[in-house]
Structure formats: C-alpha cells, structure tokens
Amino acid sequence: MKPKPDYTLYLVTDSTPAILGDRNLKTIVAEAMFGGVSIVQYRDKTSDTGALIRTARELHAITKSKGVPLLINDRVDVALAMGAEGVHIGQDDMDLPTARRLLGPDAIIGVSASTVAEALTAAEQGADYLGIGTVYATATKTNTKTPLRPSGVRAILSALSAAHPSLPTVLIGGLNEANIPRTLYQSSLPTHSPSGIALVSAILTSSTPYATASALRTAITTPFPLA
Numbered sequence: 401m402k403p404k405p406d407y408t409l410y411l412v413t414d415s416t417p418a419i420l421g422d423r424n425l426k427t428i429v430a431e432a433m434f435g436g437v438s439i440v441q442y443r444d445k446t447s448d449t450g451a452l453i454r455t456a457r458e459l460h461a462i463t464k465s466k467g468v469p470l471l472i473n474d475r476v477d478v479a480l481a482m483g484a485e486g487v488h489i490g491q492d493d494m495d496l497p498t499a500r501r502l503l504g505p506d507a508i509i510g511v512s513a514s515t516v517a518e519a520l521t522a523a524e525q526g527a528d529y530l531g532i533g534t535v536y537a538t539a540t541k542t543n544t545k546t547p548l549r550p551s552g553v554r555a556i557l558s559a560l561s562a563a564h565p566s567l568p569t570v571l572i573g574g575l576n577e578a579n580i581p582r583t584l585y586q587s588s589l590p591t592h593s594p595s596g597i598a599l600v601s602a603i604l605t606s607s608t609p610y611a612t613a614s615a616l617r618t619a620i621t622t623p624f625p626l627a
C-alpha cells in the first residue's frame with residue numbers, strides 16, 4: 401500500500417560545506433525529526449554513487465525508526481538500490497513515467513514545478529506531490545528562474561485546483577520561520593492551501609535543529625495573524 405506522507409515540514413538535505421560546515425548530517429536529521437520534520441529528501445549533488453547509497457542507507461535507518469518517509473533527489477537508481485520510499489525529480493531528471501515504471505505504483509514520486517505548464521503535466525502524469533518554487537531567491541540554489549513569490553504560487557495552485565484539487569503541494573526556496581506564515585497566507589486560495597514547506601538552510605544551518613524544526617512546525621501550522 402502506498403503511504404500517505406505528511407508533507408507539513410519537509411527537510412531537504414545539502415552536502416556543501418557552506419551549509420553543513422563540519423557538522424554531521426545524520427545527527428542534524430535525527431534531531432530535526434524529533435522537532436517535527438515529517439518527510440526527508442536526501443539531496444546530495446557532490447558524492448559519488450557508492451557514497452550516495454551508503455549515506456542514503458544510514459539516513460534511512462534513522463527515518464524508518466520514526467516512520468518518516470525518505471525520498472532521494474534526482475537518483476532513481478539510488479532509491480532502487482537502497483529501498484527508499486521514493487524520489488524527488490526535477491524537470492531535467494529522469495521523466496516521471498519512466499521513474500514510475502522503475503519504482504512501481506507504491507513509490508512516492510515528487511516533481512519540481514516552477515510554471516503552470518510543468519505543474520499540470522506532472523499532475524497528469526501521476527506525481528504524488530509537487531515541489532513548487534523557487535518561492536524566494538535563495539543562496540542554496542542559484543540556478544533557478546525568477547522567484548515565483550506568493551502570486552506565482554497562487555497562479556499554479558489555481559490552475560491545479562480545477563483538475564487536481566487534492567494533489568499535495570510543497571513550497572520551497574528562501575523560506576524561514578519569519579516569512580512562512582505570511583507566505584502561506586498570501587499563497588493560498590480559498591480552495592487550496594499548500595500541504596507543507598520544504599527547507600534546506602533554515603534547518604541545516606541551525607545549531608539547535610530540534611528547537612528550529614519545532615518552531616518551524618508552529619509557524620506552518622498556526623494561522624496567520626490577521627488582526
């Protein structure tokens with residue numbers, strides 16, 4: 401049976417010294433999960449295939465112990481090799497129908513979308529969720545198009561709401577505890593709110609990942625103060 405992930409607080413990992421310093425990724429992930437991270441994507445653009453599989457296995461041991469799904473960024477082969485719950489693919493990675501054929505119906509497959517057309521195509525091809533971004537410019541990923549900002553997110557959600565009203569969506573890019581409440585408020589439609597927030601630096605650069613994840617979860621789940 402396919403799991404139904406909780407996308408509320410979605411941690412995307414990074415492998416660069418600029419973000420991790422000399423800290424241990426597995427320790428940060430474990431602490432952040434105790435603070436409320438509900439899904440983890442292992443994103444590592446620098447390690448070779450052997451190291452990717454080894455680290456993914458180690459992370460999987462940690463996530464599995466809490467029932468948190470682990471998705472692998474880009475690499476369907478790595479996900480297959482170590483039995484991750486799924487993958488996250490971008491527009492330049494393996495296409496979704498091929499990934500689905502390789503991983504099977506129960507795998508969680510997420511797709512990055514930065515335009516209405518990309519979102520609708522991924523939805524029609526059976527993506528399990530969409531990563532919508534970049535919402536705001538971020539130093540973590542610089543090869544992105546013009547930031548969508550909340551108005552661009554709303555345009556995508558509005559296009560999805562007709563044919564794919566229940567497809568989960570996760571916002572990514574430049575998000576932090578301070579800007580999450582208003583970003584969620586400004587990005588939502590009456591009929592559709594994003595299912596969660598994906599973050600790299602806000603969690604990975606924190607010296608207290610437990611407290612940071614917990615504060616982020618509160619920022620995501622507390623209604624925006626209108627008064």
Ligand code: TZP
Pocket residue numbers: 412533534535538539540541544572573574575598599600601602
């Ligand atoms: N995809 C779009 S933006 C981004 C990715 C992987 C990086 C987001 O990083 P941060 O540090 O949360 O802004």
Ligand code: MG
Pocket residue numbers: 473474488489490491493
């Ligand atoms: Mg990719």
